Amino acid sequence: MRKSYFSAVIYAVLGLLAGVYFRELTKAQEFAGDTQLSVLHTHLLVLGTLVFLLVLLFERVAGLSRSRWFGWFFWTYNAGMLVTVGGMAVNGTMTVLGEPTGAALAGISGLGHILLTVGLVCLFTAIHRTLLAPGHPQRR
Numbered sequence: 723m724r725k726s727y728f729s730a731v732i733y734a735v736l737g738l739l740a741g742v743y744f745r746e747l748t749k750a751q752e753f754a755g756d757t758q759l760s761v762l763h764t765h766l767l768v769l770g771t772l773v774f775l776l777v778l779l780f781e782r783v784a785g786l787s788r789s790r791w792f793g794w795f796f797w798t799y800n801a802g803m804l805v806t807v808g809g810m811a812v813n814g815t816m817t818v819l820g821e822p823t824g825a826a827l828a829g830i831s832g833l834g835h836i837l838l839t840v841g842l843v844c845l846f847t848a849i850h851r852t853l854l855a856p857g858h859p860q861r862r
Contacts, residue, residue, distance in 0.1 A: 723787065725796060726777045733770025733803070737763050740811070751818050759814030762807060769838070770803055777845070784852045791848035799841025806834030 741763035748759070780786040809831035816823045 723778065723781050726774045726781060726787075729796075729800065730771050730774035730778065733766050733774065736807075737766030737771060740766055740807075743811075744814070747815065747818050753818045755817070757814040757817040758810040759818065762810050762814060765807055765810065766803075770807075773799075780849060780852075784849070786848055786852050789848035789852050791844045791851060795841050795844035795848055798837055798844060802834050802837025802839075802841050804834075806831060806838060809834055 740759070744757075744759040744763060747753075748757070777786065786792055809827055813823050813827055813831070816827075
């Protein structure tokens with residue numbers, strides 16, 4: 723449960739810092755166009771903070787972390803988040819600075835999204851297995 727709590731806190735801090743970074747970098751560069759930095763803040767807060775707060779609720783209600791799938795979810799999802807938001811941060815920064823980005827960056831971000839998807843599948847599997855476990859009060 724502690725891992726999920728600290729993950730939510732870290733993503734909240736990163737999300738708030740991403741918002742400040744976006745505001746200050748675009749202001750300093752007098753940039754008025756579209757950039758992935760504008761949605762980095764939201765991605766971190768929703769896909770990071772909110773998801774792990776919901777995981778905390780499932781842990782409290784159903785003991786989610788007892789599932790062997792939980793560990794797979796936790797590490798795969800966090801890896802996917804770091805790769806995805808890292809790619810977004812680099813791409814957005816390069817856009818604001820007027821530098822070109824290559825196809826490799828899009829591929830890396832795609833890999834991050836694949837890891838997020840695998841992590842979510844593991845999460846849903848953990849929830850499903852936990853709720854269907856023999857003796858669980860929510861089983862019907």
